[in-house]
Amino acid sequence: MMESGLRSGRWVLWAAALVGLAVLGCKRGPVAATSEDLSASSQAPASAPAASRREKPNIIFICTDDQAPNTLGFEGNSVVRTPRLDQLAREGAYFARAYLPIPQCAPSRAALLTGRYPHQNGVVTNEGARLRPDAVTFPALFREQGYACGLVGKWHLGDPHQPQAGLEDRWVSFPVPGDYYDPELWIDGQKVRAEGYLTNLLTDYAIEFVNQHAERPFLLWLAYKAPHGPVFGPPEKRFIYDSQDMPLPESMADDLSTKPVWQRQSYMHEVFGQFNEEQIRQRLAHYYAMISSVDYNVGRLVDHLKELKLEGDTLVIYMSDNGYLHGEHQMITKGSVFYEEVVRSPLILWWPGRIAPQTRLEGLVSSLDLFPTLCGLAGITTPPNLPGKDLWPAVSDPSVRLHQAVFFEYTTKEATNETVPMRGLVTQRHKYVRYLRGGEELYDLRADPQEMQNLIENPAHKETAESLRAKLNAWRAKTGDLAE
Numbered sequence: 001m002m003e004s005g006l007r008s009g010r011w012v013l014w015a016a017a018l019v020g021l022a023v024l025g026c027k028r029g030p031v032a033a034t035s036e037d038l039s040a041s042s043q044a045p046a047s048a049p050a051a052s053r054r055e056k057p058n059i060i061f062i063c064t065d066d067q068a069p070n071t072l073g074f075e076g077n078s079v080v081r082t083p084r085l086d087q088l089a090r091e092g093a094y095f096a097r098a099y100l101p102i103p104q105c106a107p108s109r110a111a112l113l114t115g116r117y118p119h120q121n122g123v124v125t126n127e128g129a130r131l132r133p134d135a136v137t138f139p140a141l142f143r144e145q146g147y148a149c150g151l152v153g154k155w156h157l158g159d160p161h162q163p164q165a166g167l168e169d170r171w172v173s174f175p176v177p178g179d180y181y182d183p184e185l186w187i188d189g190q191k192v193r194a195e196g197y198l199t200n201l202l203t204d205y206a207i208e209f210v211n212q213h214a215e216r217p218f219l220l221w222l223a224y225k226a227p228h229g230p231v232f233g234p235p236e237k238r239f240i241y242d243s244q245d246m247p248l249p250e251s252m253a254d255d256l257s258t259k260p261v262w263q264r265q266s267y268m269h270e271v272f273g274q275f276n277e278e279q280i281r282q283r284l285a286h287y288y289a290m291i292s293s294v295d296y297n298v299g300r301l302v303d304h305l306k307e308l309k310l311e312g313d314t315l316v317i318y319m320s321d322n323g324y325l326h327g328e329h330q331m332i333t334k335g336s337v338f339y340e341e342v343v344r345s346p347l348i349l350w351w352p353g354r355i356a357p358q359t360r361l362e363g364l365v366s367s368l369d370l371f372p373t374l375c376g377l378a379g380i381t382t383p384p385n386l387p388g389k390d391l392w393p394a395v396s397d398p399s400v401r402l403h404q405a406v407f408f409e410y411t412t413k414e415a416t417n418e419t420v421p422m423r424g425l426v427t428q429r430h431k432y433v434r435y436l437r438g439g440e441e442l443y444d445l446r447a448d449p450q451e452m453q454n455l456i457e458n459p460a461h462k463e464t465a466e467s468l469r470a471k472l473n474a475w476r477a478k479t480g481d482l483a484e
């Protein structure tokens, strides 16, 4: 029985290798004939049993770009169509309160990769973002332990052309911002002009990577550019939305009069002033279309894992590097604010057989928790003094609360690069924000989930404010945060 299982498993791997070779034969980047490739691999015997469970699981880390929370059907959004991501959330663990330590592209990615806050790892802004040469990334640790580690997608942490940071068994990237259509890609140091739509192309390369490394543990960092701007949708008509169906956010009524002055002076508020309501609806329609295209492509990748019988050996993580404002608080884009739409991310962990279906976690988590979580699953010793915590106890028992608070920081305004340092934290109930050059916010998220009422001047909340100020100060002292 065991031997026949192994034989079948080998057959599947052999089929995968053939698909990989077919893909490699395509010199101009991927894989126009994706559906044929997939159908070839699907000819593997239907009776092939699942491969034996490995000690070291495969990791597929899917990171979208600028995807706000509440942009999945699973999260209660009745407009967006995300059937495959909803399915992953239903079949796995969904984190309702997952936060980024910084809501900006490059620093958020650097924090994920190093497991350290921006002020600890040195990447505090997009401007000139580059990992320190001595930065310890989790892919580098995984690669030392025999994992095949690759990047497919956006890098945004220095040289986009060459494999680096442990992601050195495959490197398919592009200089930011990159193009959605017929993009220039850099593949293992070689420039390629690919044909097609970026989200589809990156998924093809991800499938190719899985095929090539199906026989050993692998770690794939799949970093979609979508739904980052420029805001126009994918080519497939089935993903298009009618702008008239797009709801405008409730918090667009916030005139910012009770908010720190930085917000009224922000680039985000200025951009908001450049669009009328119909244009905001149109932007949202294109944004949702890009998310539906990601949804379809994640489904394609997951289907492929299942065809290779790898789903029991593979943890799939889905999250975003930061959120986005589509008119909330009279702002568009993201930047120096810590509203939920910006600083919270969808987060799904999917691993059939290892994560119970319908696992929903209401406790606070940070993307910094993923570094120790992944190392824990692979039996890899983490570097000392990482601020994150292993999520697995909470995945196994969602009543476990890992954090009393999680923390955020920000240094520069989006686009203008003006320095507006700010810090903040969120607890299960409250959020406290401090602009280091003046201005504070306090919200009761239970009573006011839209963050409309800044309670910082309200005498009834004085003690709460004092307690959260002290918490923030303690965190800053503990993590060596010296910004002024």
Ligand SMILES: [Ca+2]
Pocket (backbone or CB within 6 Å): 065, 066, 104, 105, 106, 228, 321, 322
């Ligand atoms: Ca981003």
